Amino acid sequence: VPNFSEGRDAAKVDAIVAAIRSAPGVTMLDRQMDADHNRSVVTFAASADTVAEAAVRAVEKAAELIDLNHHTGVHPRIGAADVVPFVPVAGVTLADCVRIAECAAAEVWRRARVPVYLYEAAARRPDRVRLENIRRGQFEGLREEVRTDPGRRPDFGSPELHPTAGATVMGARKFLIAYNINLNTADVTIAKRIARTIRTSSGGLPCVKAMGVMLASRNLAQVSMNLTDFEQTPMHRVFEAVRREAERYGVTIAGSEIIGLVPNQAIAMAAEFYLQIENFRSGLILENRIAG
């Protein structure tokens, strides 16, 4: 799911997407451009053998086309290809993705001369797990700091950032589910209170980010969430937690929405829970047997 520092010039993003597609066996899943952030996010799938090559080609093309010295936008960034997380799906493990990120990082430095930081599950130092720490000071600040502070130097490549393409952050993280629950109330304070109760940062469920927002178009309050590890905190546990908290305020659930994509396993876990299936395993699912 690479993020690029170009959200206004569609021709440049097209060229980056074409570079990704030029690698064998790539399936393009999604592509979003944001002009205010001046940033694009491309989602694609490929096998564990070929995904690194596709990502490296994307970073090369971005480094060729994007000059951070002339880049403005509200989103923080340090590189032309700013962040490149590898996400495990369909039998691939997070550990596989860490190895893939390491290979891709070495290739990015070798071929594009862009230095690379490793983050999240691929981080080599605890202070580099979180992206915010690596990106502190952004392109303009970081290129000065690497000259004087060895603690800020990249994991791969020269201490000096690339003069126009900066540096790239690569790594591995689990699949993130963007999941929103709509409440039968126009009172956004209820959604905000529920969000505070269930989210990890306020001592709620693990691996849940949540905030309360107003859906103006429907005059409904919404609990808007990111589930960063659906195996640890599955969708149904979040749904039931929100439902019970809402009950305290005499509010029911109007419905829920999945933003983007959701892995099959997350959906199957909900069915297994609610139908109380005793013998559930992925091999019971016809399509899994055909694919295997």
Added chain:
Amino acid sequence: VPNFSEGRDAAKVDAIVAAIRSAPGVTMLDRQMDADHNRSVVTFAASADTVAEAAVRAVEKAAELIDLNHHTGVHPRIGAADVVPFVPVAGVTLADCVRIAECAAAEVWRRARVPVYLYEAAARRPDRVRLENIRRGQFEGLREEVRTDPGRRPDFGSPELHPTAGATVMGARKFLIAYNINLNTADVTIAKRIARTIRTSSGGLPCVKAMGVMLASRNLAQVSMNLTDFEQTPMHRVFEAVRREAERYGVTIAGSEIIGLVPNQAIAMAAEFYLQIENFRSGLILENRIAG
């Protein structure tokens, strides 16, 4: 899902399975032999282009190896390859399966000289929708009746049955889910009453066959079901109906079991229902996007 009239001689079933595997692109999913029924059921998957060829090879091999004149068993049968239903999965429609059954029927007659009846969705006459009507009198009775009663003659091939392999019933039906719900009671009469309330034949839910049985090993009563069209009557509707009926008797659900395989879509429908997902569609599922 072909059914063969041989449930005792594993070497013959092996040879039939090998014939199926000899067709290109076949994935073997399941194989069950029953000595009392003297019958085997083989489940395999193949693409719409190749599944007919695999089925025809199976019927040819069964006709070569099985002589119904020396076949006994408690299960009714008219052919060496007795029943061959084609079941749509993964984007294939029931109408596609009807066409496949028709092609396969013509080939079976041409290559194996076994006449074919069409049943279920492929039936050409309303009295041939149900298998029981076609199989009435079994091999021994039917081979006499076709000589005198034009209404009993096969849809493909000669009126006379094959002297040793009889006739084959081919057709198309939807995926059948075998689904059991265990009750927290040792009183089987409660399971029997619930089965009677929910099953189609007693005026309950459409496309549900149900009976109440005792699970001796766990001392629990069970509602044992076949869901013959999970799109019309999904698993979650059946589960909720059983749960509410059980409440009448003060009984809760201990758990449920899927026997055999279940299509992804049936599982996703349950998650969509319980999580109240407003924007659910199969394209939200990551794996479907990768496969497509």
